[in-house]
Amino acid sequence: MKEDKSFLIEELLKIQEKSKLHYIEPEEIPKIAKIFRKSPAEIYGIISFYPRLSTNPRGKYLIRVCENLPCHIEGAEEVVEAIKEYLGIDFGEATPDGKFYLEKTSCLGLCAIAPVILINNKPYGHLTPAKVKEVFRGYMEGEND
């Protein structure tokens, strides 16, 4: 096997980062398949393997919450419930206006500030249900846009 000039996973991440809704748009698949001499089916197979990659539109703000042990100990469950209640969505769902999308993630390596969530990769730590409301208010009112 020969070394490729670029890395497929890196390229897929770059394509996804261009999308405002954090996903790989369907028309991109045949293009990238051609460059890497793979079939579109193979590309779908690869995307579906990696948790950070998605072929489904997510939201303007991608919320990722960790529920692994260090966060779990610090009360991640209550924080997750508060987010779900505040936004009215479950995991794998977007708010009707497409602004927020909620997703589970595995450990983010921010255990010293657990429980932690990421909103478009920006970390929010030491969360409590009360603090969740504060954080989201900023996004609701467009202050963080």
Added chain:
Amino acid sequence: MIDFKVIGEPIILKNARKICPEDIEKCMAVGRCSALKKALTEMTPQQVVEEVKKSQLRGRGGAGFPTGLKLELAAKESADVKYVVVNGEEGEPGTFKDRIIMEDVPHLLIEGTILAGYAIGASKAIVCIRCDYIHAIERMQKAIDDAYKKGFLGKNILGTDFSFDMVIERGAGAYICGEETALLEMIEGKRGEPRKKPPFPPQKGLYGKPTVVNNVETLANLPFIIKEGADKFLEFGVEGSHGTKLFSLSGDINWRGLIEIPFGATLREIINLAGGIRHGRRLKAVILGGVSGTLVKSDEVDIPVDYKSLGVIEAGPGCGTVIVLDETRDIVDVAENIMEFFKTESCGKCRPCSLGTVTLCKLIHKIKTGEGTVEDLEKIEKVSIGMRKASFCGLGQTAPNIVYQSIQKFREEWIAHVKGGTNV
């Protein structure tokens, strides 16, 4: 920002957050890249391998494989191209040591990686960093760019005939990609499923070429070993475990963060360095080496965290993750949380792991909700043993570790959850 402490003389975190890694001049002024100069001008690649072997450095990613031996195996191979792969796909719950190395001492990692490349005769390094580590990626990229400008990377490094390139490839968040052959698959642009071993990466690795895959912390030890010599490195730690170790501390302790400490401290001492158990509670257990590691009961915490002492109880320091549980924690709840993680992260390649994790989750949940029987508990033990023996790679083999040990060490708590059991 994650806090850290250094106990004694540091090898890895020396100058971390004192000197900004974005200023390579300042880093060089305190000795950065002097090990590289020494190796390239005064030592042969064989001498570098010998020095690392002499230091008895063991891999810091979890398995603890002797680093010198790994380098020697790859160095012996003759091939047109060889690679060094830096494993920065840190994902073990409770672990954040590699994040801090990449964010705060990136030049140390780069120097160690070039040394490994020189030792085995490689021409290229691929640094894999999970895409969530945005700050680490930025810092590493800046440090790599600066290293090129200073002539530490690229063609004819420091005027010698050794040339070496380094690129970053981001990982897309799969825990399995911390397994070395799965990581190679990812770099090759495939699904990150582990490969059959042998052949091992030093023989046939990336694109079928000899490759050493090393953890970030392991490589960050090399500059010290080359500059100060293996004898100095051997002064750190205890017999069989030399140097320092980074421990990621989280859970029910007063101070959560990273510590660098020479090998030899006991778990109790480490907990005390983190200010002890919070809220004045008592210790229940410690999860050592990550959720795939060892469950250490409160009466066992006087064991020193080194390879030899822990070897007696068939454990190891792993990646140096310490998750502390206080007396109020329900062991069945902890076991369920851990197994949910492995269910999510099982790659699906082999049945013992993909089906085993799902089965264990179901059984643990059944017991947790009071619907389980003693037979279910026995089934958990059986499935755990089966997974350990039959899974294709380390993920499935170690996934049931904590669950199984929790049944051995806290059986009365499990029994209390079983249907008709008495509550504690």
